[in-house]
Amino acid sequence: MNEISVDDFQTSAREWLVANRTAAPRDYGAICPPDLITKGISWQQQIESAGYAGIHWPTQFGGRGLTPQHNAAWMLECALAGVPPFLNMVGLVLAGGALQRFGTDAQQHEHLHATLRAERVWCQLFSEPGAGSDLGGLSTKAERDGDDFAVNGQKVWCSGGRYSDWGILMARTDPEAKKHDGISFFLCPMDLPGIEIRPLKQMTGEAEFDEVFFTDVHLPARQLLGPIHGGWGVGMAVLTSERGHIGTSIIGLERRLESMTGLAEGRELNAVERQRLTALISRGSSYKAMAQRQGPIASTAASLMKLGITEMMFATAMLRGDLAGVDATLESPEAFGMLAAPGGRIAGGTSQVQRNIIGERLLGLAREPRP
Numbered sequence: 001m002n003e004i005s006v007d008d009f010q011t012s013a014r015e016w017l018v019a020n021r022t023a024a025p026r027d028y029g030a031i032c033p034p035d036l037i038t039k040g041i042s043w044q045q046q047i048e049s050a051g052y053a054g055i056h057w058p059t060q061f062g063g064r065g066l067t068p069q070h071n072a073a074w075m076l077e078c079a080l081a082g083v084p085p086f087l088n089m090v091g092l093v094l095a096g097g098a099l100q101r102f103g104t105d106a107q108q109h110e111h112l113h114a115t116l117r118a119e120r121v122w123c124q125l126f127s128e129p130g131a132g133s134d135l136g137g138l139s140t141k142a143e144r145d146g147d148d149f150a151v152n153g154q155k156v157w158c159s160g161g162r163y164s165d166w167g168i169l170m171a172r173t174d175p176e177a178k179k180h181d182g183i184s185f186f187l188c189p190m191d192l193p194g195i196e197i198r199p200l201k202q203m204t205g206e207a208e209f210d211e212v213f214f215t216d217v218h219l220p221a222r223q224l225l226g227p228i229h230g231g232w233g234v235g236m237a238v239l240t241s242e243r244g245h246i247g248t249s250i251i252g253l254e255r256r257l258e259s260m261t262g263l264a265e266g267r268e269l270n271a272v273e274r275q276r277l278t279a280l281i282s283r284g285s286s287y288k289a290m291a292q293r294q295g296p297i298a299s300t301a302a303s304l305m306k307l308g309i310t311e312m313m314f315a316t317a318m319l320r321g322d323l324a325g326v327d328a329t330l331e332s333p334e335a336f337g338m339l340a341a342p343g344g345r346i347a348g349g350t351s352q353v354q355r356n357i358i359g360e361r362l363l364g365l366a367r368e369p370r371p
């Protein structure tokens with residue numbers, strides 16, 4: 001089975017998707033919205049039973065032991081079929097990736113296969129009211145207390161917090177150290193006493209995020225992932241894979257561009273609208289070419305794709321709204337798209353922050369002042 005070529009694997013994935021795609025929730029992107037969670041979990045279980053979960057994960061963790069190219073083929077076929085490739089990125093990419101790279105044997109065996117089977121759903125507890133782009137400034141504290149860490153503080157913008165069983169948590173374990181040196185990375189059960197989750201309503205009217213409050217939460221010390229006070233390195237490895245993953249949404253983008261072209265059909269576009277549309281389609285084609293060259297590999301170049309694609313999606317949503325006309329801005333899929341689009345430019349590191357990374361690490365420009 002592990003000898004299967006990428007082409008044969010892709011063909012079998014395509015056939016499986018044709019037969020099973022009606023069981024999938026709509027393609028919601030990287031993180032399952034709360035109203036689709038039941039359907040999302042059952043979709044992940046179906047994917048797992050059919051051998052399409054953890055395609056490039058080692059077999060001892062319940063994966064299939066194939067290559068990242070096989071996994072990329074699955075992602076491509078799912079995008080073409082218009083279905084989510086897995087339940088959510090936080091569990092299947094971020095927590096799964098961090099556990100494989102930094103987890104102890106016990107942690108890997110406890111979580112990895114259960115995550116593939118959707119018996120364990122994960123959320124990301126990084127951002128705080130005072131620490132987003134500057135995540136190193138986080139102030140949630142985890143103080144050693146016997147066999148536990150006592151956690152106190154607040155997290156925010158936690159996607160899917162209220163339906164998750166576990167969270168990946170970054171907290172300050174050494175307040176005396178330089179800010180990036182005093183942080184640790186934990187695996188945190190979301191049902192511990194002292195954790196309070198409150199939904200946050202966003203401007204689309206939906207509430208996909210939560211605020212999460214920690215009051216004297218006793219987190220067992222064995223839930224530390226990676227070295228004590230070494231959580232910054234773990235977190236950065238995780239965030240780079242998040243950006244790389246967001247960058248692979250090129251196929252979704254291509255489909256949007258196709259539907260944009262369709263929107264123009266049978267319409268009298270004026271010269272400015274035609275120019276905006278053509279410019280977007282050309283930009284989309286350039287990103288596609290770049291993505292094909294780069295592949296879904298997590299690296300600094302992931303910032304380039306994250307920036308390009310999310311900015312492009314924003315511009316596409318705005319043009320779509322403009323073409324739909326004034327009436328459609330009251331209540332319509334186009335209006336929803338315009339309200340939802342800014343989030344992509346913020347999630348996983350804002351566009352401004354990606355520009356800084358590209359300037360400093362890819363182009364070798366002078367570093368911005370760090371007061």
Ligand SMILES: Cc1cc2nc3c(=O)[nH]c(=O)nc-3n(C[C@H](O)[C@H](O)[C@H](O)COP(=O)(O)OP(=O)(O)OC[C@H]3O[C@@H](n4cnc5c(N)ncnc54)[C@H](O)[C@@H]3O)c2cc1C
Pocket residue numbers: 123124125126127128129130131132133134156157158159160342343344346347348349350351352353356
């Ligand atoms: C859809 C979505 C899902 C999310 N899901 C999660 C989640 O599950 N878990 C989680 O922990 N977080 C999540 N987030 C939070 C996200 O990571 C933060 O919103 C993001 O890192 C920005 O932080 P901030 O909101 O605190 O903005 P700030 O960091 O306060 O930034 C405010 C503004 O200042 C700009 N800025 C900041 N620093 C610089 C700089 N050095 N140079 C130039 N400009 C700068 C920013 O670009 C931005 O425009 C999510 C966000 C969104 C939109």
